[in-house]
Amino acid sequence: MTKPVCVLVGAPGSGKTTVGEELAARLGVDFRDTDADIEALAGKPIPEIFIDEGEAHFRTLERAAVAAALASHGGVLALGGGAVLAEENRAALVGHTVVYLSVELPDAVKRVGLSTGRPLLAVNPRATLKHLMDQRRPLYAEVATATVVTDGRAPEEIATEIVGLLKP
Numbered sequence: 001m002t003k004p005v006c007v008l009v010g011a012p013g014s015g016k017t018t019v020g021e022e023l024a025a026r027l028g029v030d031f032r033d034t035d036a037d038i039e040a041l042a043g044k045p046i047p048e049i050f051i052d053e054g055e056a057h058f059r060t061l062e063r064a065a066v067a068a069a070l071a072s073h074g075g076v077l078a079l080g081g082g083a084v085l086a087e088e089n090r091a092a093l094v095g096h097t098v099v100y101l102s103v104e105l106p107d108a109v110k111r112v113g114l115s116t117g118r119p120l121l122a123v124n125p126r127a128t129l130k131h132l133m134d135q136r137r138p139l140y141a142e143v144a145t146a147t148v149v150t151d152g153r154a155p156e157e158i159a160t161e162i163v164g165l166l167k168p
């Protein structure tokens with residue numbers, strides 16, 4: 001059984017994927033994203049899972065994807081922004097190096113606005129994101145072994161800080 005060198009958690013728009021890819025390249029390890037694993041498992045994009053089977057089914061697939069990735073991936077792992085909602089996922093993160101990429105609403109809105117494919121943010125993205133972030137901040141903090149502020153910072157700079165944190 002192998003273990004990720006670093007697990008990234010944080011709200012949509014915190015930069016988990018961009019920073020995770022940069023961090024993995026710096027460390028010379030693979031990057032994995034549970035959202036991509038879920039899409040592979042379901043054989044369709046996340047918005048279609050939400051439309052066809054609903055959020056509860058997506059969360060079931062997400063719990064399976066988180067457990068599988070934590071047990072088998074030795075590189076950098078990014079979890080979907082809502083993964084911390086499940087007690088089972090939070091418990092599974094105990095004993096792992098978990099970096100919480102914190103972001104405030106203005107930067108999150110800017111970053112999320114640049115991409116698509118987040119069904120929960122399809123309607124009223126700013127208000128929804130604010131609500132999600134208010135609800136989840138304590139959960140990210142609960143699972144984190146370190147917190148890195150991402151507001152106004154480039155992915156390269158954030159990755160440099162995390163590399164420093166990972167040094168023994």
Ligand code: S3P
Nearest residue numbers: 011012035046080081082118119
């Ligand atoms: C979700 C965030 C998404 C994805 C899904 C649900 C959420 O991942 O897992 O759309 O509940 O916040 P990102 O955090 O990578 O956007």
